[in-house]
């Protein structure tokens with residue numbers, strides 16, 4: 001089932017996109033909890049960390065390697081936080097895998 005994030009990827013819903021390549025999209029969280037609050041999402045529709053498969057390992061590594069680059073590009077040279085909410089008990093609201101990148 002398509003989520004709001006899939007609609008953002010397809011440009012059916014607007015978002016403040018700060019980075020894009022062939023595998024990922026990065027945009028500002030609509031309800032920021034810090035001065036910088038970005039969401040890093042794969043273009044592939046993966047519902048959560050529970051659905052990540054071994055064949056996704058390069059994609060996941062790509063997302064992880066982007067984090068410090070994005071942080072530096074947004075003025076977070078001194079450090080940043082990341083969060084991946086997974087499943088109902090993990091507080092996940094949008095069932096399209098995403099990494100929160102937060103920093104002040």
Ligand code: 5GP
Pocket residue numbers: 004013015016027028029030031032039084085091092093094095
């Ligand atoms: P989760 O709890 O699933 O990890 O977090 C989902 C995040 O997506 C929340 O921080 C929420 O503010 C953000 N979000 C939900 N809908 C939209 C949207 O339409 N646009 C943007 N930019 N962020 C959204």
